[in-house]
Amino acid sequence: MPPLARRNLFHDKVRLIVTVTGIVFAVVLIVVELGLFVGFTETTSSLIDHSGADLWVTSRHVPYVELGVPFSERKLYQVRAVPGVQEAQKIISRWSQWKRADGRQESVQIIGIDADSTLAQPWSLVQGTEQDLKRPDAVIMDEIYKQKLGVSQVGELFEIGGHRARIVGFTHGIRSFTTSPYVFTTFKNAQVFTNVPDDQAIFILVKLAPGANVEQVRQGILGNVKDVEVFTSREFSHMTQFYWMFTTGAGVAVLLAAVLGLVVGFVVVAQTIYATTVDHLKEFGTLKAMGAPNSYVYKVIITQAAISAVMGYVLGMIVSAFVVRASQSGGAAILMPWPMAVGMFFLTLLMCVSAALVSINKVTRLDPAMVFKG
């Protein structure tokens, strides 16, 4: 086929720029909003996803990880007695108040762990080790929140819940979905920082013995320990994600913005491709008069849309990559996993081709007799 679609498209460069700009705008908007959605979603459950636990034991009716309700430490030993449990550790996850050197207070999420365990350890450490948490009053926080919490280096002293805390290390990229950064410390320190009584814990994390059946162990715990619920990490992760992303409406708002991007892109592309089609209406009439079937004309229009889509996608992804990279140092990470990047290509193609349907409808109704009308 002679390059009619490409030539028609590149013939009017101003219109081409408008079309591609519209697609780029839509692609960037959709990527940013979907990236925020993915980033937020992963952030809400990052503690669970990185815990290394197979099961989470909670008090009854705990909807998400930030809202744990204390229960007796004795349950830890009851859990350990269940066949198929290789390791079980108690942890605390609770809000407390961080007092900066300048006297300002910030809310933080205290994560109290056993530094000798393999479960719920701080990940992505860039300074200090888990063993440093054994030092008196030791805490590890993420370097993203240094400014927010008024921290500049290891060794600095602060107050958490009215008690002394010493920075012994930093992680990189452990974000909190809420405005309260995660602060890792030992279980004992966490009890002090959050006023959880000595004999209480918030969650029990369970690692299964090799070959143990998850469902059997879950039923074993439920049969052996009263007034608890047991979730797989995946279940608890989804519950937490669902709560923050949909119950609070935060995720819906982000998704709506992504849909808005799609609509904007559709309208811009539909309008410009339609205008291009109208400009070349006489040519399409000539094609039909020459005996071209409608499908041949559709092919020309869809090819125009597809070329626009590819150009807009490539440029849009380049801009998006810069935005994604820039977001890594901020409090809200925009993530672009490769399936999303691939999916965006097909979404862009779908958006442009469906936008071309408006033009196709126009050409379908075109009377080839127009060629004799001067």
Added chain:
Amino acid sequence: MHPAIAVRELTKTYAEGASGVPALRGLDLDVHPGELVMLVGPSGSGKTTLLSIMGCILSPSTGSVQISGKEVSQLKQKELAPIRLSHIGFVFQGFNLFPTLTAGENVELMLDLKGVRGDAAKTRAGQLLEQVGIGEKYNSFPADLSGGQKQRVAIARALAGEPDIILADEPTAALDSHTGRKVIEMMRELAHRNGRAVVIVTHDSRLLEFADRMVRIEDGLIAQPVVEVFAEMLLRQDPGVAATTA
């Protein structure tokens, strides 16, 4: 042998208001292979409507239309497209070339519709442009061609479909008289040498001498053939001359 085009009792009424506007009112016409027919008549007489119906672009209200022996008057638009592609080549008053394609690519487009692609299409397009005398303009865009050259490209494009019938609507209207004559001479050759049926709608009386037959249309009907009118005039003046002419 079938006529290339045979129309019988053809009517066409355009919907306009309650009554409609009749454009053709019971018209019979045959056009044979190897014949160049010129349709003449005043504006609004129905020439272009007739050409559109013969070209399978427009459907008649009533009557019969046969293209190379095949009845097409009842076919739907979707069914008419392949008939146009197989049998009919068009040459338009305004050339109707694709401005973003070169002369060669304009011809290749028609070949593409016929399923000829790649190097074979380029070679054939080059041959056709040579045939109409502008082989060197293969890579020129229509904007860089003169009116006569554009019409030659349009003729080459029409020929690319290897049609039995060529229909031309005022093909010389946008050309100077010299170029117009050249174009019509070329079309006459297409009829006589290649056995194609060529129908030309024209207002230009200077071109009538090239016609094998002239058909005058008035008010949607075929008026008495011009050649017969001419013979009658001669007969009144000098019966002997009229006998020689006949």
